[in-house]
Amino acid sequence: MDFGIPTEYRQIKALTRKFVAEVLRPVEEEVEETADVSDELHARLVAESKRYGLWGAFAPESVGGGGLTTLVPQTLVREELGATSYVLRSYVDSGSAVRLESATEYQREKFFMPAFRGEVRSFAAMTEPNAGTDNGAMETTATRDGDNWVINGTKHFISGVDHAAWGIVYAVTDPERRKHGGISGFIVEKGTPGFTVGRRQVMMGHRGFNQYVLHFDNCVVPHANMLGQEGTGLRQFLTSITGARVKVAIEAVGSAQYAHDLAVNYVKVREVLGSVLAAKQGIQWMLVDSMMELQSARLITYQAAWKADQGEDFRVEASMAKAYATETAQRVIDRAIQVHGGLGYCEELPLARLFRDIRGARIYEGANEAQRYIISKAMFQ
Numbered sequence: 001m002d003f004g005i006p007t008e009y010r011q012i013k014a015l016t017r018k019f020v021a022e023v024l025r026p027v028e029e030e031v032e033e034t035a036d037v038s039d040e041l042h043a044r045l046v047a048e049s050k051r052y053g054l055w056g057a058f059a060p061e062s063v064g065g066g067g068l069t070t071l072v073p074q075t076l077v078r079e080e081l082g083a084t085s086y087v088l089r090s091y092v093d094s095g096s097a098v099r100l101e102s103a104t105e106y107q108r109e110k111f112f113m114p115a116f117r118g119e120v121r122s123f124a125a126m127t128e129p130n131a132g133t134d135n136g137a138m139e140t141t142a143t144r145d146g147d148n149w150v151i152n153g154t155k156h157f158i159s160g161v162d163h164a165a166w167g168i169v170y171a172v173t174d175p176e177r178r179k180h181g182g183i184s185g186f187i188v189e190k191g192t193p194g195f196t197v198g199r200r201q202v203m204m205g206h207r208g209f210n211q212y213v214l215h216f217d218n219c220v221v222p223h224a225n226m227l228g229q230e231g232t233g234l235r236q237f238l239t240s241i242t243g244a245r246v247k248v249a250i251e252a253v254g255s256a257q258y259a260h261d262l263a264v265n266y267v268k269v270r271e272v273l274g275s276v277l278a279a280k281q282g283i284q285w286m287l288v289d290s291m292m293e294l295q296s297a298r299l300i301t302y303q304a305a306w307k308a309d310q311g312e313d314f315r316v317e318a319s320m321a322k323a324y325a326t327e328t329a330q331r332v333i334d335r336a337i338q339v340h341g342g343l344g345y346c347e348e349l350p351l352a353r354l355f356r357d358i359r360g361a362r363i364y365e366g367a368n369e370a371q372r373y374i375i376s377k378a379m380f381q
């Protein structure tokens, strides 16, 4: 058993930390205040990420990416990315959105490669008002009409639609089979007749990565836009979501570590009632608990990533990591706010933002109760 970081990954981890500190941190406040990453800012951050050699780090070398396609190195890098705003993490993470394995040559050239190059942005629409955790309850349908498919239905909570050029929309193509081979993914371009972007659903956090309602009213898309084989949409989605849970877990660790480091530094200098806070046992024990819990969350997450890279089934480990790390991170950030007193609650520090953002991570990519359901199924079956 080796708990060391392989030498070949130390450099990219350090470079990511530098990129976060030098390029992303200075724009965090602007993004938080405007709740937007404008096209100009997007272009600048893409260019900076390319200059640092980080853009597309997780995409295969065959498309010009950095080749970090396995979970352990991605996890090492993502731990650093966790320390910045959710939306800004995509300026290294973008390559992982390229679902090349399911794409045809046409889809790759027309849609995925421009997204991979940072020229356009995209979204993924699965969730509906009556189908969140239970994807099988999906009501959006796609009906074949010659060389086309006609989509009807409503999606909600869909992130990043405002600046996107296109997105993957999941719909029922076989009502008899539903989640057992009856759901397919389609690439839908913004501006396609019958597709309208509805109201923005303002969330507690995640500012700048905004959520929208989408309406499809006899929206016609060509068969060439179907992603993968008919009926494989949900399988594609679920395959990627297991890895995404490890991603959410380690980013939670990264964000909580950032908050914890701020707390440790602050209590060393803040004097209250004649001594620095760090001299008080009540404070020491709070922060020691944070340190122990953070290390447990980190190790459980790396083990899930390691298991994935061995080619083994890592669904239970990914669920444990996602639920445990996000809940740990919420507690750790909460303690960091507490030891800062009023300053911790004040928007002049990033702690309030970290607290808002981590709250969402307990819900998306499968609510933590759904993770417990997955774990209990494996435990009792």
Ligand SMILES: Cc1cc2nc3c(=O)[nH]c(=O)nc-3n(C[C@H](O)[C@H](O)[C@H](O)COP(=O)(O)OP(=O)(O)OC[C@H]3O[C@@H](n4cnc5c(N)ncnc54)[C@H](O)[C@@H]3O)c2cc1C
Pocket: 123, 124, 125, 126, 127, 129, 131, 132, 133, 134, 156, 157, 158, 159, 160, 203, 206, 211, 360, 363, 364, 365, 366, 367, 368, 369, 370, 373
């Ligand atoms: C910030 C944010 C961004 C998002 N972005 C996207 C996006 O880009 N694309 C997209 O398609 N979706 C997106 N979503 C939606 C997200 O995936 C769903 O909110 C999530 O899957 C939960 O679905 P739901 O909201 O319908 O909750 P429901 O399915 O109604 O669940 C409600 C609650 O029930 C509990 N629960 C669920 N399952 C179980 C169980 N087995 N046992 C016990 N309790 C259970 C949980 O506490 C859960 O929170 C986003 C959500 C948020 C908050």
